[in-house]
Amino acid sequence: MRFSPLLDELIKSLQVLPGVGPKSAQRMAFALLERQRAGGRKLSHVLEQALDNIGHCRQCRTFTEEDICAICASPKRALSGQLCVVESPADVVAIEQTGQYQGRYFVLMGHLSPLDGVGPEDLGLDVLENWLDAESFDELILATNPTVEGEATAYFIADIARRHGVSVSRIAHGVPIGGELELVDGNTLSHSFMGRKAFSE
Amino acid sequence: MRFSPLLDELIKSLQVLPGVGPKSAQRMAFALLERQRAGGRKLSHVLEQALDNIGHCRQCRTFTEEDICAICASPKRALSGQLCVVESPADVVAIEQTGQYQGRYFVLMGHLSPLDGVGPEDLGLDVLENWLDAESFDELILATNPTVEGEATAYFIADIARRHGVSVSRIAHGVPIGGELELVDGNTLSHSFMGRKAFSE
Incomplete structure (x- = not known):
C-alpha cells in the first residue's frame, strides 16, 4: 500500500504538469492538503475555467x-x-x-x-x-x-x-549583451562576425 | 499587458504549488493549454475531490x-x-x-x-x-x-x-549504507561511533 486511493490519484494527476515527477507530485499534494487548501481549491476552479474558455x-x-x-x-x-x-x-x-x-x-x-x-x-x-x-x-x-x-x-x-x-x-544573432567572448560557443561567435555592422560613434 | 486576464490568473494560481515560481507556472499553463487539456481537466477534478474528501x-x-x-x-x-x-x-x-x-x-x-x-x-x-x-x-x-x-x-x-x-x-543514526566515511559529516560520524554495536559473525 502507498496512499489512500484518492491521494494516489491526486499524486498521479499532478504529474501531468511538465517537470513534475512522482516525488515532486507527492510534495505538492501534501503541501496542498496541509497548508494550501484554499489556494488548491482556487487552482482547481481557475484551471477548469481556463481549459473551458481559453482558445x-x-x-x-x-x-x-x-x-x-x-x-x-x-x-x-x-x-x-x-x-x-x-x-x-x-x-x-x-x-x-x-x-x-x-x-x-x-x-x-x-x-x-x-x-x-x-x-x-x-x-x-x-x-x-x-x-x-x-x-x-x-x-x-x-x-x-x-x-x-x-x-x-x-x-x-x-x-x-x-x-x-x-x-x-x-532578428540579429550574436554575442549576448553582458556575455564574455570566451564563454560563447563557436557557432554564435561566427554568426556574430558575419552579422557585423559599421561602428557608429 | 502580459497575458489575457484568465491566463494570468491561471499562472498566478499555479504558484500555490511548492517550488513553482512565475516562470515554471507559465510553462505549466502553456503545457496544459497546448498539449494536456484532458490531463488538466482531470487534475482540476481530482484536486477538488481530494480537497473536499481527504482529511x-x-x-x-x-x-x-x-x-x-x-x-x-x-x-x-x-x-x-x-x-x-x-x-x-x-x-x-x-x-x-x-x-x-x-x-x-x-x-x-x-x-x-x-x-x-x-x-x-x-x-x-x-x-x-x-x-x-x-x-x-x-x-x-x-x-x-x-x-x-x-x-x-x-x-x-x-x-x-x-x-x-x-x-x-x-531509530539508529549513523553512516548511511553505501556511503563513504570521508564524505560523512562529523556529527553523523560521532553518532555512528556512540551507537556502535558488538560485531556479530
Whole structure:
C-alpha cells in the first residue's frame, strides 16, 4: 500500500504538469492538503475555467479567452505595419517586456518538425497567408528560435512573405549583451562576425 | 499587458504549488493549454475531490478519505504492539517501502517549533495520549527527523510514552549504507561511533 486511493490519484494527476515527477507530485499534494487548501481549491476552479474558455486568437493564434487578443485588437498596433512571427506565446511576452516593438505578432505554436509530424498546416500558415492577403504589411520580422527547426521554419515563412510582396527580416544573432567572448560557443561567435555592422560613434 | 486576464490568473494560481515560481507556472499553463487539456481537466477534478474528501485518520492523523486509514484498520498491524511516530505521511511511505516494519504509525504532521508557534496541541499529542491510554503498546519507536526540532519533538514524546509505561526506542543514526566515511559529516560520524554495536559473525 502507498496512499489512500484518492491521494494516489491526486499524486498521479499532478504529474501531468511538465517537470513534475512522482516525488515532486507527492510534495505538492501534501503541501496542498496541509497548508494550501484554499489556494488548491482556487487552482482547481481557475484551471477548469481556463481549459473551458481559453482558445486561440482568431488572427494571431496566441492564447486568449476572447475571439481576438488584446494586441490584435489594438488600433495603435495596426498602424506599425509590422508583423513579428514567433514560436510561442511566451516569446510574445519576452518581446513585449523589451518595450522595443510596437507591431503585431503571429504565433506559430511550434515549429516545422517533419519527424514529429508537424507540418505547415499545424502552424496555421494558412491563417498567416490569409492575413497577408487581407492586409498589406511593410515588414515581416522572423523571430523564431535560432535552432535547426526554428531556422527551417523561418526560411519557409520568408518564402510565403516574399510571395505576398512583404519585405522580410530576421532578428540579429550574436554575442549576448553582458556575455564574455570566451564563454560563447563557436557557432554564435561566427554568426556574430558575419552579422557585423559599421561602428557608429 | 502580459497575458489575457484568465491566463494570468491561471499562472498566478499555479504558484500555490511548492517550488513553482512565475516562470515554471507559465510553462505549466502553456503545457496544459497546448498539449494536456484532458490531463488538466482531470487534475482540476481530482484536486477538488481530494480537497473536499481527504482529511486525517481519526487514529493516526495521516491523510485519508476514510474515517480510519488502511493501516490503522488492519487487524494484523494491531497484533504487533508497536507504534512508530513520524513527522509526515511521506515518512510512512518511506518506512512502508522498506517492508521492515509491521506495526502502526502516528503522524505528527510537523514537529515542535515554538518560534513558528507549533506546540504540542498542533501535533495532536492529545490524540496520541488518548490512544496510549486506550491501548497498551509494547514499544513506541521514535522516527522523527534527526534535526534539532525533530530531536526536541522526540524527547517530548518519549516523556509522554514513559508516563504511560510504554518502552521507547529511537531509530539508529549513523553512516548511511553505501556511503563513504570521508564524505560523512562529523556529527553523523560521532553518532555512528556512540551507537556502535558488538560485531556479530
